Amino acid sequence: xxxxxENNKRLVWFENFLCWREEHISQRMFIIILALFVGFFCxxxxxxxxxxxxxxxxxxxxxxxxxxxxxxxxxxxxxxxxLTSLFVRYIVKDNISHGITRILYAISSKQSRxxxxxxxxxxIASAITIGFGGSVGAEAPIVLTGSSIGSNxxxxxxxxxxxxMLLVGCGAAGAIAGIFKAPIAGLVFTLEVLMIDLTxxxxxxxxxxxxxxxxxxxxxxxxxxxxxxxxxxxxxxxxVPASVLLGVSCGLVSLYFIRTMSFCENIFARFKDRPxxxxxxxxxxxxxxxxxxPSLYGEGYHSINLLLNGETQADWNKxxxxxxxxxxxxxxxxxxxxxxxxKVVATSATxxxxxxxxxxxxxxxxxxFCGFLFARIWNIYGLGVVLPxxxxxxxxxxxxxxxxxxxxxxGIFLIAEITGGYNLFLxxxxxxxxxxxxxxxxxxHSIYGMRLAKQGRLITHHTDNAIxxxxxxxxxxxxxxxxxxxxxxxxxxxxxxxxxxxSFLPVLDAAGNLLGEIDLRKIRHVVFxxxxxxxFKAHQLMVPPxxxxxxxxxxxxxxxxxxxxxxxxxxxLDSEHHLKGYISRQRMYGMYRKMVADMxxx
Numbered sequence: 001x002x003x004x005x006e007n008n009k010r011l012v013w014f015e016n017f018l019c020w021r022e023e024h025i026s027q028r029m030f031i032i033i034l035a036l037f038v039g040f041f042c043x044x045x046x047x048x049x050x051x052x053x054x055x056x057x058x059x060x061x062x063x064x065x066x067x068x069x070x071x072x073x074x075x076x077x078x079x080x081x082x083l084t085s086l087f088v089r090y091i092v093k094d095n096i097s098h099g100i101t102r103i104l105y106a107i108s109s110k111q112s113r114x115x116x117x118x119x120x121x122x123x124i125a126s127a128i129t130i131g132f133g134g135s136v137g138a139e140a141p142i143v144l145t146g147s148s149i150g151s152n153x154x155x156x157x158x159x160x161x162x163x164x165m166l167l168v169g170c171g172a173a174g175a176i177a178g179i180f181k182a183p184i185a186g187l188v189f190t191l192e193v194l195m196i197d198l199t200x201x202x203x204x205x206x207x208x209x210x211x212x213x214x215x216x217x218x219x220x221x222x223x224x225x226x227x228x229x230x231x232x233x234x235x236x237x238x239x240v241p242a243s244v245l246l247g248v249s250c251g252l253v254s255l256y257f258i259r260t261m262s263f264c265e266n267i268f269a270r271f272k273d274r275p276x277x278x279x280x281x282x283x284x285x286x287x288x289x290x291x292x293x294p295s296l297y298g299e300g301y302h303s304i305n306l307l308l309n310g311e312t313q314a315d316w317n318k319x320x321x322x323x324x325x326x327x328x329x330x331x332x333x334x335x336x337x338x339x340x341x342x343k344v345v346a347t348s349a350t351x352x353x354x355x356x357x358x359x360x361x362x363x364x365x366x367x368x369f370c371g372f373l374f375a376r377i378w379n380i381y382g383l384g385v386v387l388p389x390x391x392x393x394x395x396x397x398x399x400x401x402x403x404x405x406x407x408x409x410x411g412i413f414l415i416a417e418i419t420g421g422y423n424l425f426l427x428x429x430x431x432x433x434x435x436x437x438x439x440x441x442x443x444x445h446s447i448y449g450m451r452l453a454k455q456g457r458l459i460t461h462h463t464d465n466a467i468x469x470x471x472x473x474x475x476x477x478x479x480x481x482x483x484x485x486x487x488x489x490x491x492x493x494x495x496x497x498x499x500x501x502x503s504f505l506p507v508l509d510a511a512g513n514l515l516g517e518i519d520l521r522k523i524r525h526v527v528f529x530x531x532x533x534x535x536f537k538a539h540q541l542m543v544p545p546x547x548x549x550x551x552x553x554x555x556x557x558x559x560x561x562x563x564x565x566x567x568x569x570x571x572x573l574d575s576e577h578h579l580k581g582y583i584s585r586q587r588m589y590g591m592y593r594k595m596v597a598d599m600x601x602x
Contacts, residue, residue, distance in 0.1 A: 018157070030157070031159075032205055034157070035205035035206070035209045038174055039170070039178070039212025039216070041149045041174075042146040042171060042177075043174070045149070047221060048123060049142055053299075056128075056132065057298055060076055073322075076287075077135075080132020080134050081132075081134065081282060081353045082354070083132070087125055087128065088356065089275070092117055096141075100144065102118075102144060103194060104448060106168065113155065114144075116148070116152050118148030123141060126138050126141035126142075128356075129355035130299060130357055133297045134356075135286060135298070137357055139179055139358050139361055141356060141357065142178075143171075146174050146213075147169075147171040150168050150170050151164055151167060169190045169194055174209035174212065176210075176414075177214045180225075181214050181217055181417070183213075184210075185414035187206055188410050189410045193410065193448060225419070226418060228305060228308065229394060229419035232388035232391050233391070239385060239387065239427065242375075242387055243430040245374075246371060246431050246434075247430060247435045247437075249370065249374055249399075250370060250396060250402070250434075251438025253340070253400055253403070254363075254438075255403070255438075255442050257400070258447050264352060278353050279354050282351075282352045285346070285353075293339045295339050296346045300343070300361065303369075308419070310390065317329040319336075320335055323335070336369050337373060340370060340373065343365055344362065344366065347359060359404065363400050363405065364400070364401055367398065370400055371396020371397065372393040374396065375391075375392035376389055394419060394428075395424065395427055397411075398432045399434070399435040402432040402433075402435045404439075404447050405446050406436065408432040408436040411435075415428060476587055476591060477581040478582045478584055480581075481506055481582055482505055483505065483506050483507070483508045486507050486538050486539040487537055488538045490536040493518065493541070502582075503569075504519050505518040506579055507538050514545070514571055514577070515539070515542065516539070518541050545567075545570065547565050548571055549570050550575075551580055558570075558583065
């Protein structure tokens with residue numbers, strides 16, 4: 001009883017606080033306060049995750065002999081995936097993979113509402129996966145964590161759906177800004193990848209979240225960055241052709257990344273009800289790849305820094321350490337090529353086997369290797385002016401990330417901010433744009449939006465499509481209809497008409513299947529002739545509907561069906577073809593106009 005009374009006191013106190021807030025703090029100011037807290041919590045989450053990952057990795061690999069292969073690479077990744085899968089299955093009890101895709105889905109289909117456990121579950125799961133060698137990134141889990149923090153803070157203080165979407169964007173932006181100490185990249189990421197349309201009213205909270213997360217990350221971890229970079233040589237205009245070709249190459253590598261990832265995911269999807277088969281398959285593939293190519297262990301940022309900061313061949317040969325290639329510097333190009341090709345397979349095996357992580361870091365990793373390889377091969381064959389390999393490794397990071405994520409601005413600003421490579425701003429733009437223009441020829445959606453786009457649930461910057469995506473089909477279905485049986489005589493139909501509010505009557509069989517409709521406007525010539533009441537039956541008077549809709553149909557297709565048929569009402573069927581109800585053109589357009597007005601408000 002005491003515990004219940006205490007809870008009631010807290011509830012009363014919270015209700016009083018909400019009332020006080022509404023009276024003394026404006027909505028705009030309160031959103032800014034929430035954005036500040038979201039940024040702070042994002043910084044805490046990012047710092048916590050990277051600390052745990054580093055400590056686990058240091059504990060497991062600090063004693064490895066760098067000059068030989070280590071058999072423990074065959075064991076650690078499997079243990080990590082197994083522990084993660086147990087944590088997800090028995091503690092979280094929810095699917096937390098594909099973090100950024102889940103955010104897009106929440107925005108598109110669930111009014112930006114993310115579950116409370118997403119505030120912490122992805123941090124723990126990805127820390128275990130990556131710490132034990134899972135070849136994935138920590139960025140997507142942290143972005144999901146930050147977005148969930150924003151969503152749940154908004155739900156706690158009973159914000160409307162539009163504000164929830166803004167706070168989700170604040171969380172995602174704060175997460176990117178906190179991880180990389182890159183506030184501009186966080187803002188641009190929210191705009192490009194999450195595709196939240198920014199107004200002047202929403203720009204300030206997202207900026208505050210980014211700046212807050214960045215500042216607290218500096219406080220927690222100092223001025224060190226994930227990557228260090230010193231400009232090898234100033235960029236010259238003679239390198240424009242090479243930059244364009246690198247951009248095209250990055251676009252093709254991005255295509256390989258997306259297609260291979262999709263192919264591997266489809267293989268693991270066949271065993272979705274057999275988790276131990278997935279664990280064995282994913283663990284075996286991942287462990288073997290890491291044993292052969294230790295650069296695939298974890299996020300791979302150590303290898304990226306080796307390529308970005310090497311000065312001599314001996315420096316770059318350090319990337320061969322712990323592998324079967326150690327001591328064979330003449331095989332560096334082959335090693336880099338094999339790592340580039342197998343990284344996406346290792347990432348897919350990690351997630352497919354039961355691990356938790358994202359594709360953000362793998363895209364940076366592959367991009368760095370791609371850029372370095374491009375410059376090294378260019379210089380070996382003397383294809384033109386000598387290319388600084390470190391610089392092109394940096395450009396490759398922006399190029400592949402821009403292609404995989406369909407976000408050239410994010411690639412440009414992120415790489416420029418995290419490496420201080422502002423002197424390469426123009427070639428960063430050239431490579432990122434060329435990569436994006438190449439990939440969109442083959443793939444219209446990013447790796448994050450590809451799954452939702454296939455279901456018609458991806459929100460976009462196109463206002464009409466965005467609103468139709470946010471609309472719920474279930475919310476516009478009219479379930480108040482008057483059915484008739486196919487053998488009912490006209491006299492019975494007339495009595496049904498007197499009780500119906502609609503201009504039609506659906507004809508259903510005993511199982512609830514729609515056979516046709518009786519349009520009252522088309523039976524006027526017989527409806528008042530009493531002598532015909534026992535002459536005609538419903539199946540003789542019915543006509544097929546202009547079109548039928550299914551309850552899982554995207555609203556864009558529903559709108560198209562109305563435009564094609566010019567119908568006032570269309571029936572909605574469930575998966576078993578039973579009638580669920582009708583959609584009114586008038587009601588649908590009314591809701592659409594209201595959502596346009598709401599979205600247009602500042």
